[in-house]
Amino acid sequence: MLNAAGTPVVEARDVTVALGGRPVLRGNNLIVREGEFVALMGANGSGKSTLVRALTGLLPLTQGSVLLFGTPVGDFKARHRVGFVPQRGTAAGGVPANVREVVSSGRLTRRGLLRPTSRADRAAIDDALGVVGLSDKAGDSVSTLSGGQQQRVLIARALAGEPDLFFLDEPAAGVDLPSQLALAEALRILSGRGASIVLVAHELGPLEPLVDRAVVLRGGRVAYDGPPLPQDDVHGHHHPGGAAHDHAPHVGSPFDTLQSRAREGGR
Amino acid sequence: MSLAELSDLLGREFMQRALLAALLTGLAAPAIGTFLVQRRLALLGDGIGHVAVTGVALGLLTGTSPTWTAVVVAILGAVLIEVIREQGHTNGDVALALLFYGGLAGGVLITGLAGQGANKLQAYLFGSITSLSDADVWFTLALAVVILTVTLGLLPQLFAVASDPEFAKVAGLRVRFYNLLLAVLAAITVTVAMRTVGLLLVSALMIVPVATSQQLARSFRTTLAGAMAVGGVAAVGGLLIAASFPADTTVAPGPTIVLLALAMFAATWPVGAWLRRRRRLAEPFPILTDDSPDEHEVGHADGEHPHQHGDDCGHPAVEHGDHVDYVHDGHRHAPHGEHYDEH
Helix, strand or coil: CCCCCCCEEEEEEEEEEEECCEEEEEEEEEEEECCCEEEEEECCCCCHHHHHHHHCCCCCECEEEEEECCEEHHHCCCHHHEEEECCCCCCCCCCCCEHHHHHHHHHHHCCCCCCCCCHHHHHHHHHHHHHCCCHHHCCCEHHHCCHHHHHHHHHHHHHHCCCCEEEEECCCCCCCHHHHHHHHHHHHHHHHCCCEEEEECCCCHHHHHHCCEEEEEECCEEEEEECCCCHHHHHCCCCCCCCCCCCCCCCCCCCCECCCCCCCECC | CCHHHHHHHHHCHHHHHHHHHHHHHHHHHHHHHHHHHHCCCCCHHHHHHHHHHHHHHHHHHHCCCHHHHHHHHHHHHHHHHHHHHHHECCCHHHHHHHHHHHHHHHHHHHHHHCCCCHHHHHHHHHCCCCCCCHHHHHHHHHHHHHHHHHHHHCHHHHHHHHHCHHHHHHCCCCHHHHHHHHHHHHHHHHHHHCCCCCCCCHHHHHHHHHHHHHCCCCCHHHHHHHHHHHHHHHHHHHHHHHHCCCCCCCCCHHHHHHHHHHHHHHHHHHHHHHHHHHHHHHCCCCCCCCCCCECCCCCCCCCCCCCCCCCCCCCCEEEECCEEEEEECCEEEEEECCEEEEC
């Protein structure tokens, strides 16, 4: 749990991100220490998902730097130390895949090329399924599961690599209450094992007692960083749903791109 | 066609070569196709096939082997398609369409310039068994082995990238490399399958077996294995059917292979639909935290339940927490003592 003097696992300094030439994050600093549970909060479009995507190296920075375990994110090789749970909607693809196959993907951070799964791999996958409470669903096709169960599959996938640092992007958005409780239980177990957790959330719900620190974003800047706040103080009113927000308008012509042409600072 | 004629046909060297090439193509094409379907790029093979027409035409024009020029142009086209898909944010399909039609139109134009008639091109568009040489079969064999080794060997990585590229990137996999690898393998598959199925139908051999296999499979690996089995049977069977037509007809193997694969899909789909419906109806009702059933409320006004629910009563019994609900004319009846609760 909270360790004020712990080693920083995430050090973001002056993080500025532009999407399609439009600034989304401006000069944000964020330090997450070992074992901390940090919730990134804010209204739709405040930049909280963008920040987590910049921290994982998915988005280039236009300015500033991100260090993971002391290494710049662009040079960061110890990928097995990081677990990522993207925003929902990607657990099922065009071909049926069972729960175990999806969760096994998470083990690739520790498996070499052309290696069969080892006993340690299988044990980690079983453990991950157990933590999210889906051991009895291992052989089921992911597409037959409920939204909340699919979300738990994605968490188990991140868990299977046995990381020390988790990034979760809106894991509780649009998830039924039993799954939210199962999710809170899984995160409680992880936090208890000493993992550092960065969670993007619109509202905390059953996760609230677990959170050590809340970071609230407003208009692309950190507006608050401290103990968790009651929901109403974050942005005053409630938005239903957790729909993704587009920061740049979509351009409707072939061969156009929205890739940022800015220099990839901090990489 | 009599049995004697068939065995005579099978005894011919060109037919044996063609069968071997068809079997390998039938195994390799659906292996790549499974990943394309997973990435929801089912029509990528079709696009590469159109672009490869230009490659074949360039071969005919320059007098070099159309197979090799097709490989080169197909790989360039596949890489270009992948780059457009990766960079573009919206309307990637329009960009792809521009490329497809450019490839087809360019191919037909260049074939015309080469002074070759439509007949020459037709062998590449819809397949031709009689034109296979020994060298072609060795070429097919080598490429099919490469395709199968790479796809099956890198299955965990390709699966992770195809199902969730963002997760794969954070996990340290080189997403762009694997996507380009898949595009290049798809391009090679297209040119391998060009001689048996033909460029315009090759995508069907990549996709239809996957659609067939999906009807019954519940995991990615069984889908892949099933698709390869369906592809192999369709390719060999379709070739035999094409060969068994009377000598005065000109039936290309491409259409028979694809129609046989589609027939296999048509045969499996009802089974799949029935299984999915059964699974959906038997799915346990969710346990809600504030799940206080309308206690002791009975679904019939007189308080009498005219029917005794049981194992064989004909009403679907669906799990609901620690008991079973019987689905009954849009009601859910849960046994409670002497009566049924409405759930």
